[in-house]
Amino acid sequence: MTNPVPVTEALPRAGAVRYFGTYQLLRLAGKSERSMAWLVAPREGRDLLLVLPRTQPAGLLALERWTETVQRASRLQHPNLAVAVDIGVQDGWPYVAYELADSAPLSERLGSQGLPPSECASVLVQLLCGLAFAHQSGVAHQDPQGFVALVDDHGRVRLAGLEVASAFDAEAPTLATQRAAAQRDVLAAGLLLHQALSGQAALDEADTGRVIERLPPLGRDFVRLPWSTANLIPEPLRAIVNRATDRQERQRYRTARTLSRALEGWIEAESGGGGALALLSDRLRAAGVLPAQPGAAGRLNRLGAMERQRTNEIAEVALQDLALAFELLRAVNTAHVRGVQVSGSGPVLTLRRAIAMLGIDGVRRAATALRPWPGPLADDAATDLLQLIARVKRAGRVAAALRPAGYDAEVVMLIAMLQNLGRLVLHYHFPEEAQQVRRLMQPAPGAERDDPGMNEQAASFAVLGIDVESLGHAVARHWGLDDTVLHMIRRVPLETPVRHADGDNELLRQVASAGNEVVDLLDAGAPLPLPVLQRVAQRYGRALGLSAKSLQEAIDESQRPAGRAAAPRGDASRNTAGAAS
Numbered sequence: 001m002t003n004p005v006p007v008t009e010a011l012p013r014a015g016a017v018r019y020f021g022t023y024q025l026l027r028l029a030g031k032s033e034r035s036m037a038w039l040v041a042p043r044e045g046r047d048l049l050l051v052l053p054r055t056q057p058a059g060l061l062a063l064e065r066w067t068e069t070v071q072r073a074s075r076l077q078h079p080n081l082a083v084a085v086d087i088g089v090q091d092g093w094p095y096v097a098y099e100l101a102d103s104a105p106l107s108e109r110l111g112s113q114g115l116p117p118s119e120c121a122s123v124l125v126q127l128l129c130g131l132a133f134a135h136q137s138g139v140a141h142q143d144p145q146g147f148v149a150l151v152d153d154h155g156r157v158r159l160a161g162l163e164v165a166s167a168f169d170a171e172a173p174t175l176a177t178q179r180a181a182a183q184r185d186v187l188a189a190g191l192l193l194h195q196a197l198s199g200q201a202a203l204d205e206a207d208t209g210r211v212i213e214r215l216p217p218l219g220r221d222f223v224r225l226p227w228s229t230a231n232l233i234p235e236p237l238r239a240i241v242n243r244a245t246d247r248q249e250r251q252r253y254r255t256a257r258t259l260s261r262a263l264e265g266w267i268e269a270e271s272g273g274g275g276a277l278a279l280l281s282d283r284l285r286a287a288g289v290l291p292a293q294p295g296a297a298g299r300l301n302r303l304g305a306m307e308r309q310r311t312n313e314i315a316e317v318a319l320q321d322l323a324l325a326f327e328l329l330r331a332v333n334t335a336h337v338r339g340v341q342v343s344g345s346g347p348v349l350t351l352r353r354a355i356a357m358l359g360i361d362g363v364r365r366a367a368t369a370l371r372p373w374p375g376p377l378a379d380d381a382a383t384d385l386l387q388l389i390a391r392v393k394r395a396g397r398v399a400a401a402l403r404p405a406g407y408d409a410e411v412v413m414l415i416a417m418l419q420n421l422g423r424l425v426l427h428y429h430f431p432e433e434a435q436q437v438r439r440l441m442q443p444a445p446g447a448e449r450d451d452p453g454m455n456e457q458a459a460s461f462a463v464l465g466i467d468v469e470s471l472g473h474a475v476a477r478h479w480g481l482d483d484t485v486l487h488m489i490r491r492v493p494l495e496t497p498v499r500h501a502d503g504d505n506e507l508l509r510q511v512a513s514a515g516n517e518v519v520d521l522l523d524a525g526a527p528l529p530l531p532v533l534q535r536v537a538q539r540y541g542r543a544l545g546l547s548a549k550s551l552q553e554a555i556d557e558s559q560r561p562a563g564r565a566a567a568p569r570g571d572a573s574r575n576t577a578g579a580a581s
Contacts, residue, residue, distance in 0.1 A: 021090040023050060023097070029105045030147025032207040034165035037105070037147045040097070048085065048097045049105075051148060051161040055168075056092050062168035066094055073139045073162035080130030082150055082160035098160040100150065106157075106196065107146030107206070113230035114199030117237055118270060119155065121263045124193045126157035128263070131185055132256035134162055140181035142166045144188040145208055146195065186256050187212055190244025191223065197241060198229050215247065222247035236266050239454075239461035248444050251454075258436070258463070265465025280474060283429040289330070289475060290323035290428055291375035292367070293389065299324070300367050307360055314363060315351035315410065322389050322417065322424070327366045328354040329414070333480035347481050350410050381431035388427050391519055392420040397558035399515025402546065405568045407508070416512035418489040422472030426460075436463045455494075491516060498543045507544070514540045518551060519558075528555070 018025045023040035029049065030037055038050045057063040067087065074084035074096065086097035106123065114120065127149055131141060141148075143165035150158045173181070188208040195201050202211050202223040214221040223245040225238055233241075240262045246252050253259040268278050299317055306314050318324050332354045333347050348354055355363055374382035399416035400409040427434045440459035443452045453459070460468040473486055481489075488505055492498055492513040501507035517536055521528055533548040540546045 020050065020093075020095075021088070023048070030107050030145060030206075032143055032145050032165075032209050034143040034209055035145070035148070035161060037145075037161070039100070042097075047100050049082070049100055049148075049150065049160055050095055050097050051164045052093055052095045053165055053168075057094065057168040063089065063094060066166065066168050069163045069166050070094070070096055073134070076134055076137055076139060076162070078130055078133045079156075080126045080158055081134065081162065082158040084160075094164075096161070096164055098150075101152065101158075103150035103152040103156075103158065105147040106149040106151050106192070109151055110146065110196055110199065112199045115196050116231055117197065117233055118267065120193065120196045121237065121267050122155055123149075123151060123157050123196060124189065125260050125263045125267065127159055127192070128186075128189055128256045128260035130157070130159040131182075131189060132260060135182040135185070135256055138178060139163060140166070140178060141185045141188075142181060143209060144185055144192060146192055146206070149192065182256070183252075183254060184212065186253050186259060187215075187245070189256065189259065190241070190253065193241050194223060194225060194245055197231070197233060197237070198225055200226070202245065215245070217249055234266075234270065236269070236461040236465055236467070237263075239458045240266060240465060243440070243454075243462035250444070251440055261433075262461075262463055262465045266461075267465070269466045269470065280425065280429060280471065284475070284478075287375050287429070288323070288369075288371045289326050290370075290389075290424060291373045291377075292323050292370035293321045293386075294373050296321065296367070296370065296373065300364065303360070303364055303367060311352045311355045314355050314360065318351050318355070318363065319410075319413075321367075321370075322392065323370050324363075324367050325351060325414070325417075326421075327370060328358065328363065330479040331362065331366055332357050347485050349414055349485065350408065351414075352410065375428065377428065377431060381427070381434075384431070384434070385424070385427045388420075388424060392417050392424065394522075394558050395420065395512075395516045395519040397515075397560075398518050398554045399512045401554035401557035401568075402514055402544070402550065403511050403568050404507070404544070407504075407511070407568060409568070412508060412511055412515075415488050415508055416515045418472070418476065418485075419491050419512050419516055420472070421475055421489065422468040422470065425471050425475055426464075426468055430464070433463050437468070488512070498540050500543050510540065510543055514544065514546065515554070518555065522555070528552075 020038070020040065022043050023038075024042075026039040026041055026047065028036070029039050031054070034054055036052055036054060038052075039047055040050045041047050053066075057066055067089075070084075070087055074087060082098040084096050084098055086095075088095060109115075115123065127144075131144070134141065139162055141159065141162050143161065144159070145161075148159060148161040150160060191202050191208045191211050195206075202208075203214060203221055205211050205214075211221075211223065213219060215223065224242050225233060240259075243251060243262075244253055244259055253262075299321055302317055303314065306317070318328060328351055329348065348357070358366070374385065377385060396413035396416045400413045403409065403412045426437070437456065437459045440462060441453040441456060454462065457467045460466065464471075469490055472489065476486055476489060484505055488509040489512075490509070492510060494517075498510060498513075501510055514536065517539075518528075521532055521536070528551075530548060533551045537546045537548045537551055
């Protein structure tokens with residue numbers, strides 16, 4: 001004879017043996033406003049996790065709808081979803097029993113110090129993979145909590161309780177309600193990530209559902225990771241976690257897949273398992289670094305007629321197509337070509353030298369091998385990429401005009417353009433992620449000064465788990481460019497003071513950075529006001545001798561027709577300098 005226990009009752013007294021139907025209640029694993037979970041022992045076999053809703057269905061029709069919904073969810077098979085072994089009703093309370101399989105609830109594995117960052121990210125990635133699979137199948141969890149995330153000693157995670165906390169509605173959910181439930185699941189997962197990493201429940205409330213009710217748009221509280229935690233939290237991971245619970249609803253992750261991708265990107269980069277290049281390798285093989293720009297056929301015809309032209313004239317044609325320029329640099333800087341033809345020399349950073357090494361036939365082969373425009377991109381993404389390419393080229397021209405006398409215009413131009421390699425790769429290979437980064441960088445409509453959008457680094461961390469420049473560095477390193485060049489193609493951070501360059505390499509980096517900063521400030525060709533130019537001039541003035549006037553002249557110079565080399569500032573009689581040729 002069983003002694004049923006109401007689901008609202010607390011943990012049984014020590015020594016008391018209580019039953020729920022045929023299941024002996026061992027201990028309460030956890031409860032929220034929507035659901036609760038007990039560790040139970042069946043009459044035979046191993047212990048199970050029993051998950052129940054906190055309210056009873058009102059009527060037979062509601063119970064039938066609940067049973068149908070939960071049974072459909074239980075049929076999903078995924079490595080990160082717990083297996084339901086029993087679905088039933090006891091004394092009017094519906095329940096689902098799940099295999100434990102030597103696992104324990106995540107809530108029982110968390111101490112006051114939380115989990116180490118890498119372990120925490122791995123746990124949440126698995127949980128999110130299970131959620132993403134369920135969402136794609138039209139199923140939501142409805143109440144992700146730490147007590148339904150089962151973790152074994154090997155770190156394997158399985159999520160229990162799909163749809164157990166679903167409303168007892170007689171009508172089937174609409175697409176809109178399914179989408180809203182999935183987004184709520186993702187927000188709850190973000191709160192679990194916050195707690196698992198910091199060791200503290202967000203807002204001192206373990207129930208993720210109650211926290212959600214206190215966050216916008218339902219409430220006015222906000223959740224961010226504390227700066228002081230037992231485990232040091234890397235900045236990229238901090239950006240991911242804070243985005244997951246951002247007070248601006250529009251900034252949060254909309255799907256389990258996007259949050260999972262960000263965490264996976266951070267894990268790859270942190271573990272040294274390939275990082276950014278691991279994300280890119282397959283796409284680079286399939287679609288190249290960039291597609292040939294519109295008009296490629298005409299450029300190829302011109303190249304075909306330039307057998308005896310000088311290399312600088314051929315280089316002018318190649319520079320018109322950023323994809324071709326980058327492909328030529330890649331071709332001459334790979335380990336094979338450098339080992340055979342330029343052993344012992346530094347990296348090649350001029351198209352003139354690349355063309356001299358490859359020959360006109362090699363240039364034609366490179367041009368022919370490019371993916372036709374726009375590659376796999378949809379029209380909107382192709383338009384965005386074309387606009388970015390135009391900005392990058394202009395930054396190169398501005399930087400070339402800002403270079404001191406004696407420095408090679410083409411070297412400066414290419415370094416300035418390579419400082420945007422990660423942004424170009426992002427827009428071409430990850431157009432959806434590029435849109436997310438752009439959206440995160442925008443302030444909220446009508447936002448006040450204390451509520452701006454993220455900077456580019458934080459936004460890329462939050463979307464990819466890595467910063468945009470790391471994408472470009474991964475590609476450049478893959479080409480064979482050395483640490484010296486990798487340093488030059490990393491922009492001077494905006495928060496870092498610009499000091500007098502201690503050599504040509506640093507000076508080239510600073511000039512290229514200045515050109516990029518000027519173009520970033522230009523808004524659709526609108527002239528920059530004098531105070532803005534003065535701020536940039538003040539930042540670089542001591543190191544490069546720039547003034548607001550020289551910046552404006554460089555902007556004007558960049559608007560000249562393509563192919564005409566910008567004149568350097570100062571005396572042009574010096575020999576060409578620079579670390580790379």
